[in-house]
Amino acid sequence: MSSPIASDRLQFPGVDLIPKGMSRRLTAPLRSSLGCALAALDQAEITVPDGIHYGTGLGCLTDTEAFIREIDTNEGGLLSPTSFMRSTHNTVAGLLALALKATGPNLTYSQGLFSLHGALLSARLHFLEDQQARVLAGASDEYIPLLDDLANTLLPSLTKVVRPELREGAGFVVLGSVQGVIPVRITEVWTGSADLAPRVMHGPMDLVILGPHWPKGPLPHSPAGCRTIHQQELSGVHQSVPAQSLVHAVDLIRSGEVSSVWISDREQDRAGLIHVERC
Amino acid sequence: MTLSTVAITGMGAVSALGPGVMAQLEGLRNGRSGITRSTVLGLPFPELHFGEVPLTQEQLARSSGVAADRSRTVLLGLLAAREAMEHVPLDRPERCALLSASTVGGMDRTAQVAAAWSKGHMQEAALAMGHPVGDHALHLARALGIGGHVSTLSTACSSSANAILLGASMLRAGMVDMVLAGGTDALSTFTVHGFRSLSAMDPEPCRPFSEDRNGMNLGEGAAYLVMEREVDARTSGRTPLALVLGAANANDAHHQTATSPDGAGPYRAMSLALEQAGLAKEQVDMINAHGTGTGNNDLTEQLAMERLFGIPPPFVSTKAVTGHTLAAAGALEAVFSVLSIQHGFVPANLRWSNPISGLNAAPCTEILRITIDHVLSTSFGFGGNDTALVLSKA
Numbered sequence: 045m046s047s048p049i050a051s052d053r054l055q056f057p058g059v060d061l062i063p064k065g066m067s068r069r070l071t072a073p074l075r076s077s078l079g080c081a082l083a084a085l086d087q088a089e090i091t092v093p094d095g096i097h098y099g100t101g102l103g104c105l106t107d108t109e110a111f112i113r114e115i116d117t118n119e120g121g122l123l124s125p126t127s128f129m130r131s132t133h134n135t136v137a138g139l140l141a142l143a144l145k146a147t148g149p150n151l152t153y154s155q156g157l158f159s160l161h162g163a164l165l166s167a168r169l170h171f172l173e174d175q176q177a178r179v180l181a182g183a184s185d186e187y188i189p190l191l192d193d194l195a196n197t198l199l200p201s202l203t204k205v206v207r208p209e210l211r212e213g214a215g216f217v218v219l220g221s222v223q224g225v226i227p228v229r230i231t232e233v234w235t236g237s238a239d240l241a242p243r244v245m246h247g248p249m250d251l252v253i254l255g256p257h258w259p260k261g262p263l264p265h266s267p268a269g270c271r272t273i274h275q276q277e278l279s280g281v282h283q284s285v286p287a288q289s290l291v292h293a294v295d296l297i298r299s300g301e302v303s304s305v306w307i308s309d310r311e312q313d314r315a316g317l318i319h320v321e322r323c
Numbered sequence: 324m325t326l327s328t329v330a331i332t333g334m335g336a337v338s339a340l341g342p343g344v345m346a347q348l349e350g351l352r353n354g355r356s357g358i359t360r361s362t363v364l365g366l367p368f369p370e371l372h373f374g375e376v377p378l379t380q381e382q383l384a385r386s387s388g389v390a391a392d393r394s395r396t397v398l399l400g401l402l403a404a405r406e407a408m409e410h411v412p413l414d415r416p417e418r419c420a421l422l423s424a425s426t427v428g429g430m431d432r433t434a435q436v437a438a439a440w441s442k443g444h445m446q447e448a449a450l451a452m453g454h455p456v457g458d459h460a461l462h463l464a465r466a467l468g469i470g471g472h473v474s475t476l477s478t479a480c481s482s483s484a485n486a487i488l489l490g491a492s493m494l495r496a497g498m499v500d501m502v503l504a505g506g507t508d509a510l511s512t513f514t515v516h517g518f519r520s521l522s523a524m525d526p527e528p529c530r531p532f533s534e535d536r537n538g539m540n541l542g543e544g545a546a547y548l549v550m551e552r553e554v555d556a557r558t559s560g561r562t563p564l565a566l567v568l569g570a571a572n573a574n575d576a577h578h579q580t581a582t583s584p585d586g587a588g589p590y591r592a593m594s595l596a597l598e599q600a601g602l603a604k605e606q607v608d609m610i611n612a613h614g615t616g617t618g619n620n621d622l623t624e625q626l627a628m629e630r631l632f633g634i635p636p637p638f639v640s641t642k643a644v645t646g647h648t649l650a651a652a653g654a655l656e657a658v659f660s661v662l663s664i665q666h667g668f669v670p671a672n673l674r675w676s677n678p679i680s681g682l683n684a685a686p687c688t689e690i691l692r693i694t695i696d697h698v699l700s701t702s703f704g705f706g707g708n709d710t711a712l713v714l715s716k717a
Contacts, residue, residue: 096574102455103477109441115516116438128517129579129705132426133456133477138706141574147591150574150708151485154477155457162474169492190440197448236417237470312461314473 056214058083063143069126070139071106073212077136077184078143080214085144088218090178095149096137097166099159099183101283103133106186136184148177155235157255157309158316159183160215160286164233171221182216183287208256211280215287217294223323228297230290232319241308241315248321250302253289255309255316256281263308271302285309286316293320327495330556330563330717333549335406335505336658337399338645339374339542342386343406347655348662351670354690356644358528358540366515370526373510374542374646389462394429395543397459399651400507403545404463407503411549411561416470420499421460422490423475423547424482424506424650428456431511459507471499477650479704480613481572482506483546484653484712488570490550500555505547505654514541514649521580529616531640532625532686534677539615542646546654548661553717563717565661568697569600575707581619586627588709589613593631593699596711602697607636607713609669609693611656611700612686614640615647620703625682637687643673653702653710660698660714668692 058079059067067075085093111127132138134152141150149170153162160183167181191210199207223229234244242265251271252263262272275289286309293305297320307318336343339357340350350357363375376383376399384391387401400423413419433454436447452458457475464473472493476485483506490502518524518541525538556563573595575588582588597604613624621640628635641659648655663669672686700712 101457109437111517112434112437112513113441115434115512116441122522123516123520125517125520128520131517132479132705134479134704134706134708135579137478138574138579138708141576141707142579145576147574147576147588149572150478150706151476151489151572152478153474154455155460155474156455158474159457162476165472165474165493165498166489169489169496169498172496173492193440193443193445194448194451197445198451235472235474240417240470314461 056080058086061086066143073106073186074104074136077214078139081140081180081182081216084216084218085180090218092144092146093180094174094177095170095179096140096146097151097163097179097181098137099153099163100133101154101156101159101185103154104130104135104186105188107131109188109190156283157286157311158235159283161233161235161316164230164318167219168233175221178218178220180216181219182214183284184214185212185282185284187212187282208276209280210282212282213279213284213288215284215291217290226294226298227323228294228320229323230318230320232317235314235316238310238313238315241317244317245306248304249306251296251305253293253305253307255285255289257310290318297322328553329491329494329550329567330553331548331565331567331661332551332556332561332563333407333411334564334658334661335403336546336655337376337402338544338648338655339376340645341377342402344658347658350644351659351662352668354671356528356673358646364510366510367512368515368519371524372528372540374540375510376543394453394459395431395509396425396427396429396507397462399509399543399545400459400463401466403505404467404503404547407547407549408467413468415500416468418471418499419469419501420472420493421464421469422486422502422504423460423463424477424486425456425459425475425508426477426479426482426650427508427511427514429453429458430513431509434511434513469503478708479706480649480652481702481704481708481710482650482653484702484710485572487548487567487654487657487712488572488710491567491570494550494552500551502550503547504550506650507545508543508649508651510541510543523617525616528674529643530674531614531616531643531672532621532679533675534679536616536621538617540646542648544645544648544651544655546651546658548654548657565664566715566717567712568715569596569713571595571599572710575709577707580705582623582703584623586623588707589624589627589701589703590630592709592711593627593701596713600713602713604632607697607699608695609636609663609698610638611660611698612638612640613701613703614642616642622679625679625684629682629684635684637669637691639670639672639687641670656700657712657714660700663698664695664714664716667694
């Protein structure tokens with residue numbers, strides 16, 4: 045797995061694994077997302093995954109904004125198509141398939157904070173239909189300054205000190221139905237109405253990683269002795285924080301700090317849960 | 324019927340042919356085209372042709388039961404989704420998933436102000452809340468009372484075909500008991516400029532699979548299908564409209580927007596879908612093709628069909644009727660495929676004149692009345708994303 049925590053693009057792993065011809069033509073955030081995914085595959089010693097299951101809340105914002113600017117400055121003329129081609133939400137997944145010559149299933153989900161959950165469910169279905177498969181699953185989201193401008197306009201009563209910092213990030217894991225070198229498994233991926241979430245969270249719980257929008261403090265119904273981490277204090281706020289939470293959870297389990305982690309995300313009246321545990 | 328057979332028990336649709344499944348059937352059976360110059364939305368480049376839904380924003384809002392300032396993507400989606408669910412009771416909302424699809428999302432609204440935002444003029448900033456492609460799915464889920472998993476697929480032009488694929492998988496796995504699967508996309512200035520920048524648009528009404536084809540016409544629309552395990556549907560007294568016997572997704576891994584010269588990805592998707600359905604190629608009675616009308620797609624798609632079938636069964640692109648509805652195309656064409664099965668006809672591939680140079684077959688240029696048991700429906704998107712569905716008589 046691979047997950048850069050900071051939004052400093054120079055620190056994103058795996059950028060040197062991107063084919064040079066492709067890398068030159070990508071925006072910095074696309075390079076970062078691809079590099080992160082390729083680093084995870086490199087770590088798993090997999091050249092070509094059997095499937096790619098990807099999530100993104102807002103897609104390729106940099107290219108989308110670039111094309112909108114192009115429309116504005118050159119309306120009526122023939123525009124350069126590059127930014128438009130890369131504005132589709134499945135650009136990262138498509139570029140990965142290109143770079144790796146991966147011809148297997150390739151699905152992209154975009155459902156806000158629950159985009160990763162769609163990708164993980166999709167990966168699980170892949171295993172049910174091909175038990176030998178090893179797949180790449182993950183999510184990434186970009187930051188552009190316009191997001192801060194919109195947040196400042198829509199939430200004028202909050203200053204940056206109070207409002208969590210908007211950032212960007214990515215997190216990818218390589219999954220198989222048979223235990224590999226990392227003795228961690230995902231046992232639950234769920235989304236639904238927020239009022240049903242407490243019924244889904246059960247069993248051992250050493251740690252709960254809470255996503256953006258949760259108030260400070262532990263989860264109300266978490267058992268005594270269960271730690272709480274607010275991932276946004278590490279990652280900032282973006283729609284792929286759950287992916288970074290997942291990688292963080294795997295890291296902590298591998299280190300022996302914890303054995304059972306719930307990742308809890310909430311957006312309006314909906315919730316998403318992921319359970320990760322030591323094998 | 325096996326425990327894992329997936330049935331379609333409800334459908335809803337809206338396109339350039341008008342609102343409702345009956346409007347789609349009437350248009351297809353009469354060889355009508357919904358392709359016109361922009362009359363409803365005032366889109367740029369007045370010389371271009373589009374598949375506009377012939378309803379104003381206000382009319383759509385009244386039909387959908389929501390405010391007219393919502394994204395057109397939401398309004399189209401609500402109209403089609405409500406029709407699909409109209410006669411299907413939602414007994415256990417938490418066991419029903421919504422798998423939707425969109426590429427435009429709220430861009431039909433935000434594209435009008437985003438350039439100003441980028442310059443620091445933040446008028447109508449609240450429109451940003453409806454911008455994400457997944458936002459429409461939340462509106463649909465709330466309006467219909469769906470309490471289970473909600474997800475939006477966004478794989479460009481194969482998106483809603485993938486929603487149907489995913490729904491079938493989830494049902495077979497027992498993860499859910501019911502799925503509302505489909506997609507919605509509105510016409511937007513962003514996509515008009517985008518496809519024009521690719522020189523992919525025919526200024527005239529498109530001519531899929533014709534040697535003189537000159538590009539696509541953009542369209543808009545929405546379509547949703549209710550899916551259940553066949554055994555559950557019949558136990559509950561619901562007669563399936565059709566079955567989803569097979570579905571497969573493969574990646575062409577050749578280019579961001581163009582298909583490989585030998586159509587490898589489309590060939591692979593079609594082959595895998597037939598394999599999952601347990602069908603020999605001779606059992607396919609009809610192909611509802613992707614057939615955008617572009618030089619690259621139609622050539623490579625027909626190459627793949629001829630490679631797989633030798634002589635393909637009757638095939639048609641209904642994009643000559645509706646335009647290319649992007650994320651909605653897969654589901655809309657799945658609805659058309661079910662109508663073909665139910666009513667025993669292959670729609671006409673409009674405006675075809677000559678076979679593609681070097682290829683042998685011709686699409687079905689007149690309405691063909693035959694018994695149809697199995698339809699292969701294909702959808703291919705940017706990023707080499709290729710999906711094929713096998714829809715069959717129940």
